[in-house]
Amino acid sequence: MSTNSRPYIFAIAILLAIFGFYNYVVYNTDGYVAVEKLSPMAVKGQQLFQNNRCWSCHQLYGLGGYLGPDLTNVYSAEGKGPTYIKAFLNSGVKSMPQFTFSEEEKNELVEYFKQVDETGIYPNYDAEIEATGWVKLKYRNETSEH
Amino acid sequence: MKSKAPIYFLLFAMSALFLGMFFGLTASFQYLMPEFLKEQIPFSKMRPFHVTSVISWIVLCATGSIYFFLTYVEKFKLFSPLLAKIHFIIFLLTGIAIYFSFAFDYTEGREYFAFTPVLIVPILIGWVLFGINYFKTLYKNVKGWPVYYWMWGTGIVFMCYHLLEAHFWLFDFFRLNFIKDFSIQWKSYGSFTGSWNMLVYGISIYLMSKIKKDSNVATNKIAFFFYFLGLTNLMFGWAHHTYLLPTQPWIRYVAYAISMTEWVVLASIIYNWKRSVLKVEKENHPMAYRFLLSTDLWIFLNIILALLFSIPAINFFTHGTHITVAHSMGTTIGINTTILFSALFFIVHQIYPDFKTDRKWIQRGFISFNISLFFFWISLLIAGGKRSYWMYVSKTGLFSEMQDSLVPYYISFFIFGIGIFISLLIVATPIFKAFLQKIKP
Numbered sequence: 001m002s003t004n005s006r007p008y009i010f011a012i013a014i015l016l017a018i019f020g021f022y023n024y025v026v027y028n029t030d031g032y033v034a035v036e037k038l039s040p041m042a043v044k045g046q047q048l049f050q051n052n053r054c055w056s057c058h059q060l061y062g063l064g065g066y067l068g069p070d071l072t073n074v075y076s077a078e079g080k081g082p083t084y085i086k087a088f089l090n091s092g093v094k095s096m097p098q099f100t101f102s103e104e105e106k107n108e109l110v111e112y113f114k115q116v117d118e119t120g121i122y123p124n125y126d127a128e129i130e131a132t133g134w135v136k137l138k139y140r141n142e143t144s145e146h
Numbered sequence: 147m148k149s150k151a152p153i154y155f156l157l158f159a160m161s162a163l164f165l166g167m168f169f170g171l172t173a174s175f176q177y178l179m180p181e182f183l184k185e186q187i188p189f190s191k192m193r194p195f196h197v198t199s200v201i202s203w204i205v206l207c208a209t210g211s212i213y214f215f216l217t218y219v220e221k222f223k224l225f226s227p228l229l230a231k232i233h234f235i236i237f238l239l240t241g242i243a244i245y246f247s248f249a250f251d252y253t254e255g256r257e258y259f260a261f262t263p264v265l266i267v268p269i270l271i272g273w274v275l276f277g278i279n280y281f282k283t284l285y286k287n288v289k290g291w292p293v294y295y296w297m298w299g300t301g302i303v304f305m306c307y308h309l310l311e312a313h314f315w316l317f318d319f320f321r322l323n324f325i326k327d328f329s330i331q332w333k334s335y336g337s338f339t340g341s342w343n344m345l346v347y348g349i350s351i352y353l354m355s356k357i358k359k360d361s362n363v364a365t366n367k368i369a370f371f372f373y374f375l376g377l378t379n380l381m382f383g384w385a386h387h388t389y390l391l392p393t394q395p396w397i398r399y400v401a402y403a404i405s406m407t408e409w410v411v412l413a414s415i416i417y418n419w420k421r422s423v424l425k426v427e428k429e430n431h432p433m434a435y436r437f438l439l440s441t442d443l444w445i446f447l448n449i450i451l452a453l454l455f456s457i458p459a460i461n462f463f464t465h466g467t468h469i470t471v472a473h474s475m476g477t478t479i480g481i482n483t484t485i486l487f488s489a490l491f492f493i494v495h496q497i498y499p500d501f502k503t504d505r506k507w508i509q510r511g512f513i514s515f516n517i518s519l520f521f522f523w524i525s526l527l528i529a530g531g532k533r534s535y536w537m538y539v540s541k542t543g544l545f546s547e548m549q550d551s552l553v554p555y556y557i558s559f560f561i562f563g564i565g566i567f568i569s570l571l572i573v574a575t576p577i578f579k580a581f582l583q584k585i586k587p
Contacts, residue, residue, distance in 0.1 A: 003290040027320070031392050032325075050255065050260075060328065061390055064257060097185060
């Protein structure tokens with residue numbers, strides 16, 4: 001049994017047009033909080049994060065692997081920060097492999113974590129949960145969502 | 147003589163599945179013994195092997211099945227058998243190159259595409275060749291497509307687009323803006339999954355229509371309604387992965403609204419449940435039918451889970467925990483893999499009509515697979531719940547202490563993972579041997 005394809009082609013064409021427009025807007029929309037673009041040093045840190053597959057075990061904003069802790073705010077968290085990060089990198093504790101990052105590479109990774117930290121908060125303990133099921137995030141340098 | 151390319155794809159897919167499960171077990175062992183061989187084969191090295199292999203299982207098996215259905219079942223003359231061969235060779239060589247890339251640490255890519263980014267080029271070429279062959283073949287042979295042809299075509303086109311999108315980070319325009327870059331990365335992953343789901347769910351509808359010998363399954367308006375619902379979710383529903391990312395709220399509002407449309411799917415499953423279970427048609431394709439029945443159950447369980455954590459208030463607590471892993475493993479193993487095994491049984495029966503799929507050991511493997519998967523899934527849900535409790539309720543103790551408290555669930559996860567591995571080996575071995583027989587010169 002065959003079908004009349006015309007209405008389906010028409011519906012797909014409309015969806016594709018909306019999808020094209022939607023993508024254009026998404027690709028040209030920045031994050032909610034204005035932050036500096038990644039510096040060349042932070043980009044190098046990000047590339048180290050990728051080359052060494054840190055995402056296999058660690059998360060940023062809860063996205064990544066679950067063997068290690070989330071690193072979104074490791075730069076600013078109480079009791080942590082640049083020195084803590086650098087000490088951990090080559091420590092080889094628990095399941096973390098013994099990396100051999102140079103001082104320069106450690107600084108690049110720290111710079112990356114610093115810039116990630118500036119973008120927002122995770123876990124977002126001060127978010128407000130609404131009756132509609134919506135969650136109002138708390139943003140960096142803000143008290144609530146507009 | 148018909149092309150053997152579909153069989154090569156299926157053998158390649160099954161090899162990827164078994165390698166992927168082996169890598170997964172090796173990696174998960176490090177949850178139990180964190181220092182086990184961590185310098186030689188750290189978790190961070192094994193995970194890309196595992197993830198790439200099991201994703202390859204899904205897309206290669208779907209590809210091989212589609213080629214097979216077109217040429218062996220529908221008996222269409224493929225637009226170009228040569229293109230199909232080239233497609234296979236490209237994917238085989240790229241697969242080998244990806245393993246080398248992982249083994250020798252050329253891993254400049256990101257999660258799910260960790261390999262050196264240049265390897266995305268042959269992968270894309272392979273998909274484009276598949277697309278040309280697919281559309282040209284159907285254009286010549288079919289007027290008024292049933293829904294599965296639309297789904298396969300959609301899957302191929304969107305696969306090309308989202309594989310590209312997953313590599314937008316290579317351009318500074320995206321990369322330098324962390325939040326935009328990160329959300330587009332996860333946008334592409336969500337839609338990448340949606341694309342292979344189009345291929346696999348299309349296969350399930352194809353199988354249903356063939357097993358029930360009822361073409362109406364794939365041509366009625368409801369089937370098309372669900373196709374468009376799936377397509378809308380593929381295009382716009384990705385952002386529930388990134389509810390907690392500080393993107394513009396409208397992106398998340400749209401995702402919330404779109405995700406909630408999937409309640410219709412759940413309602414439909416419940417509505418049709420009794421009817422579909424009663425229509426057991428054992429005589430034609432017993433194992434293919436059984437696997438589709440278990441797909442029904444796994445869709446039911448996983449859609450409830452997915453719908454719940456698509457609500458931002460629930461997602462807030464489940465995000466970043468093993469509940470997300472339960473969802474991804476539940477859907478890729480429980481839904482995708484059961485559909486693909488159903489396809490494999492259907493295919494082997496087409497090649498060898500006397501092949502007895504309903505053997506005692508295969509049935510046992512099928513049952514132990516489902517039981518193992520259920521406890522595997524539950525272990526992850528509990529581990530995720532406990533992690534969420536640590537993150538949002540107790541908020542005390544070190545990360546390592548929380549991880550240590552989860553060890554019993556990791557042990558259970560590991561043991562039932564072995565159960566899945568052995569069960570699938572039992573189920574798949576006769577099919578694998580039959581396919582090998584088919585390609586013998």
